[in-house]
Every structure is written in structure tokens, then in C-alpha cells.
Amino acid sequence: MSFKTFVILMSVVGIFYIPGKILISNNALKQVSATVTEVRKSGNRVAYFMFETKEYPGIFYNSGNGMLSYFKDDQAILNTSINKKLTFFINESETLESGEDKFYIALKTKSKWTDLFYYNIKSFTKFFFSLFCLFLLIINTIAIYRYKMKLFEITFMVYLVLFFLVLGF
Numbered sequence: 001m002s003f004k005t006f007v008i009l010m011s012v013v014g015i016f017y018i019p020g021k022i023l024i025s026n027n028a029l030k031q032v033s034a035t036v037t038e039v040r041k042s043g044n045r046v047a048y049f050m051f052e053t054k055e056y057p058g059i060f061y062n063s064g065n066g067m068l069s070y071f072k073d074d075q076a077i078l079n080t081s082i083n084k085k086l087t088f089f090i091n092e093s094e095t096l097e098s099g100e101d102k103f104y105i106a107l108k109t110k111s112k113w114t115d116l117f118y119y120n121i122k123s124f125t126k127f128f129f130s131l132f133c134l135f136l137l138i139i140n141t142i143a144i145y146r147y148k149m150k151l152f153e154i155t156f157m158v159y160l161v162l163f164f165l166v167l168g169f
Helices: 003-026 067-071 074-080 109-120 123-147 150-167
Strands: 029-041 049-053 059-061 085-091 102-105
Touching: 003 109, 003 123, 003 150, 029 074, 049 074, 067 109, 067 150, 085 102, 102 109, 123 150
Parallel strands: 059 102
Antiparallel strands: 029 049, 029 085, 049 059
């Protein structure tokens, strides 16, 4: 296998890894409707919100706190939903009746893909995928210099964006 083929194969596999995981996770969601009783804010740089419901014990949270979270409006939705019904998604493997904290996904349909992105990029995956992105940035740089093809420039830019999204800048 030539270096050119190796770079192309690794780039394609990496580009489809996260969207593939997101699509699989999307199929494993169940819709929940509950009455919000209390809302709390985290102390992170990009704050996330936790809430409790009347129907289910435990706290619902969404700690996806990267730069895509700036485009979500969870705070406004949660603050106007106190003592009202709210519809959101959770993973179907989560047990609603348990008192454990549960990760909610998407208070609005438009933020569903952002939440699924951060749901699938946890700390363990984040570290290895960012190393993978860095590796592909390096080999795509070598391929740009060596083969002077537009394909390698495009994959370089894609991995540069992915690298920053995964690290949460």
C-alpha cells in the first residue's frame, strides 16, 4: 500500500467515524416528557444546566460544553419551563426510575445534533480522537507537499476543524 493510499483511507475512516457514531446514537434515543421543578447552572467556562423533574428521580444534565454549545439556548428554554411540561431525549439504555444522574439530549430539535456530538465525544474518546486528528493533520501536510493534490488540502482543513471542535475551543 502506498503512502498516498494510506493517507486517503485513514482520512476517509476518520471523517466518517464521528458521523457514524452520531447516527447510531440517534437511533437509540427515546423521547421523555416531564415537568421541570428546579434548574441549576454549572460553574464551567461554558455553563451547562441541570434540572430535576416531578415525575422522575435524579438530575438530568447535558455537559456538552464545547464551542458548539454557544449556539444552543438551553438556559432560556429551561428557565421558561419551570413547572411546565418539557420534552427532551435520553438514551434508551438510561433508566428513568433510578435516582442516578441522566444525560439529556436536545431540548430543541435543532440542538439535537450538537448534543449527540458531545454525547459521543467523551473524555476517553476525546483524547484518542484528537491524537488521531493531529496524526492525520501531519500526514496530510506531508501528502500536500508530496503530491500537490487538492484532496489532501481539503482533508487537512476538515481535520483542523474537527481537532478544534473535539478539544472544545
